[in-house]
Amino acid sequence: MENDVTEETLSIAKNVFHIEAKVLHDTESNMDWAAFSRAVDLLSKAARIATSGCGHSGIACQHFAHSLCCIEKPARFISPSEAVHGGSGFLQPGDVLVLASRGGKTSELIPIIDIARKKSAFIISVTENTSSPMSESSDVVLPILVYKEADRFNAQGTSSFIAVSAVFDALQVAIMDNTGYSGENFALVHPGGAVGERLNKEKK
Numbered sequence: 190m191e192n193d194v195t196e197e198t199l200s201i202a203k204n205v206f207h208i209e210a211k212v213l214h215d216t217e218s219n220m221d222w223a224a225f226s227r228a229v230d231l232l233s234k235a236a237r238i239a240t241s242g243c244g245h246s247g248i249a250c251q252h253f254a255h256s257l258c259c260i261e262k263p264a265r266f267i268s269p270s271e272a273v274h275g276g277s278g279f280l281q282p283g284d285v286l287v288l289a290s291r292g293g294k295t296s297e298l299i300p301i302i303d304i305a306r307k308k309s310a311f312i313i314s315v316t317e318n319t320s321s322p323m324s325e326s327s328d329v330v331l332p333i334l335v336y337k338e339a340d341r342f343n344a345q346g347t348s349s350f351i352a353v354s355a356v357f358d359a360l361q362v363a364i365m366d367n368t369g370y371s372g373e374n375f376a377l378v379h380p381g382g383a384v385g386e387r388l389n390k391e392k393k
Contacts, residue, residue: 201341204339205339205347208337208339208347208348209339209347209348209351211336212333212334212335212336212337212348212349212351212352213351213352213355215334215335215336216332216333216334216335216352216355216356217355218334219332219333219334220331220332220356221330221331221332224329224330224331225331225359225360225363227328227329228313228329228331228360229360229363229364229367230367231285231311231313231328231329232257232262232285232287232313232360232364233364233367233368235262235283235284235285235311236263236281236283236284237263237264237265237279237280237281237284237285238254238257238262238263238264238265238284238285238286238287239254239264239265239266239267239277239279239280239284239285239286239287239310240253240254240264240265240266240267240286240287240288240289241266241267241268241269241272241286241287241288241289241298241301242269242288242289242290242295242298243269243290243295243297243298244346245346245349245350245353246289246290246291246295246315246346246349246350246353247266247268247269247289248350249289249350249353249354249357250266250287250288250289250357251266252354252357253287253354253357253360253361254266256357256358256361257361257364260361260364260365260368260370261370262364265279267279267301269295269297269298269301270297272300272301272304273300273301273304277301277304277305277308280304280305280308280310281308281310282308282309282310283309283310283311284308284310284311285310285311285312285313286301286302286305286310286311286312286313287312287313287314287315288301288302288312288313288314288315288316288323288327289314289315289316289353290314290315290316290321290323291316291317291318291333291335291346291349291353292316292317292318292321293314293316293317293318293319293321293322293323293324294318294321294322294323295323298323299322299323302322302323302326302327306326311328311329312326312327312328312329313327313328313329313330313331314327314329314330314331315331315333315353315356315357316330316331316332316333317332317333317334317335317349319332331356333349333352333353333356334352335348335349335352336348
């Protein structure tokens, strides 16, 4: 069968790795580490954590909520539409709400911020726009720096998704260290798959 994929297309695809690697480097270099430390402290002490975002940011938030549950930090993703129809009742005083939006102006998130404020929950935002309405209403702002999305139209949430996900991964790893979370704990709640098999073998 004839392959119609051109060398130009392959070159564009290969460049994605370089673009996203630069975005990760820029985000790490631009991180507010004092704010990051504050976020780790809040998340480590929180009884419960909610995450919310739209589009690619929302998908990253879903993964972060799952990752937190894997280290026994009760968390759930609340879709923006569900949040304003009762889902935000999950939040209680002292809980933490994590929001992600590259521009920090996602209109669907603004009502959730107002609810969280009135319920005395802490708000952590991950965004490129540190002067956005979302940022200004947050207790902690973690900046990402995205010079370019990876597609030719600079439109698809590619590099920004990688940046947000990396910030969430860094938070999770820091929380594990900060709380002294052990491999034995992880093996208990994650007995499935190759990871669970390996960890439970190591226990014996």
